[in-house]
Amino acid sequence: MNNKELKQKILSILPSVEIIENNQFLSFNIPLNDFHNLAKNLKESEATSFDYLFCLTGMDYGDSLGVVYHLRSTKHKHEIVLKVKAGDRENPVIDSVCDIWKTAEFHEREVFDLFGIKFNNHPDLRRIFLDEKWQGHPLRKDYVDEVNIVER
DSSP states (O other), rough: OOOHHHHHHHHOOOTTTTTEEEEEEEEEEEGGGGGHHHHHHHHHHHTOOOOOOEEEEEEEEEEEEEEEEEEETTTTTTEEEEEOOSOSSSSSSOOOTTTTTHHHHHHHHHHHHOOEEEEEEEEEEEEESSOOTTOSSTTTTOOOOTTTTOOO
């Protein structure tokens, strides 16, 4: 599938998706409540067959937190990016995709640890780098560490 066909396919599954075309990858802003169903459909559909989650990254947009997912079809050789924002910055929650792509398990733990985003239905959501006594989430823009961070 080329990018035009991918856009049409994704819009046929989820008409409310926002398309972002000015990047290296064809990207989509996905509504939070529709994200898991769309991700599952994109993997299981023969037409798309996105079988490889090659990057999962937490994002701090200032006013909200979110996750960016880079997907590839090893069968069809196409790639897309899905972007999802958590609704609440103070208690950010996004559905886990561990049940769709097993590799998401450790990536989601990293995002939980460093950004504080919780993932619904994650099989083992706990800190992966920092110990359990650590306060805060160091990759958030509002994180303050008076000992280790020097401001100029």
